[in-house]
């Protein structure tokens with residue numbers, strides 16, 4: 021048997037990037053031989069094994085044939101006769117279809133090295149279509165390597181378009197899609213991921229609510245970029261520039277979905293878009309089974325981002341309601357994430373990327389003031405249960421009024 025390093029490990033070494041995990045392909049071996057050498061099988065039907073010591077993945081060279089729709093529809097054909105070239109041709113991109121032996125000799129039948137040099141993300145063969153998840157993968161690689169100047173080859177974009185139109189994307193499971201989406205959002209240029217999905221028509225299928233924002237105008241005075249879709253991409257870009265966590269990036273992507281529902285006659289204004297967007301945010305959250313913290317923050321940012329921008333003008337009672345809605349007493353981190361999402365929203369506007377956002381510190385201060393109201397004196401006065409809750413609210417309101425006055429003076 022011959023063993024080769026394949027995929028991302030070869031690609032990233034040639035790019036001079038750190039290699040995190042290594043995948044191996046084994047040519048000329050049977051399952052029985054692998055088991056005899058102590059490799060552990062990953063699953064019953066999968067010709068993939070884990071190395072007994074390193075735990076790295078070793079896959080038997082295989083060809084894939086599709087027997088049905090979606091991911092469950094794969095059958096694998098692995099046998100000692102399958103050659104390295106036959107294995108590589110079924111992979112997604114030429115830059116991922118190179119193999120290296122233990123002497124670092126490169127096997128590159130599909131010109132991955134040339135495409136690396138020319139900064140092109142190009143599919144290897146029509147077998148690309150065997151796995152529709154690759155549409156998301158290519159968009160993710162485009163986001164990851166955008167800073168190096170990589171672009172999707174026109175013929176690959178065309179194939180991605182055909183796959184998007186074919187209905188195959190609908191068959192992807194929420195788990196597989198979310199894994200790609202969440203990884204893509206954590207790249208340095210996540211807006212490129214969304215842009216590439218849009219360019220090939222996949223965004224319309226995966227997140228029609230986000231796609232619908234493109235072509236929808238906003239008032240130029242607040243949004244010099246005008247287009248709601250462009251604004252969303254810029255907010256996402258800002259969230260990555262400021263190294264925000266996934267929760268914030270997800271909330272940034274979904275914060276303005278309500279603008280896609282505004283009747284044209286009302287353009288460029290978007291009355292109550294915050295509230296209107298909530299059902300859409302919920303739908304996207306559920307479609308991808310996003311983790312609970314992402315779901316929660318997206319809904320809260322969707323509902324309250326305008327409150328964030330108007331923080332300094334809010335009445336003390338409205339400020340208190342905002343703080344209560346976020347449960348800032350038990351969930352301080354979530355409120356902080358809301359604040360930064362609002363800040364990204366304010367900066368994701370053409371020419372306003374460097375603006376200051378005094379609302380952020382004002383909101384932090386307000387949360388501290390509300391949290392600073394002590395319960396003990398109220399307990400000592402004999403308040404209990406609901407009455408205690410009401411008394412606490414009154415005290416917090418009083419403190420917020422004083423805070424607002426001192427901030428204004």
Ligand code: CTP
Nearest residue numbers: 027028029043110111112113116117151153154
């Ligand atoms: N692969 C593929 N199609 C997929 C998934 C994986 O062709 N849907 C192939 C590619 O050759 C890829 C390799 O399997 O390089 C390993 O896949 P994976 O570990 O998911 O990705 P990497 O390319 O290693 O990239 P990353 O750095 O994002 O992990």
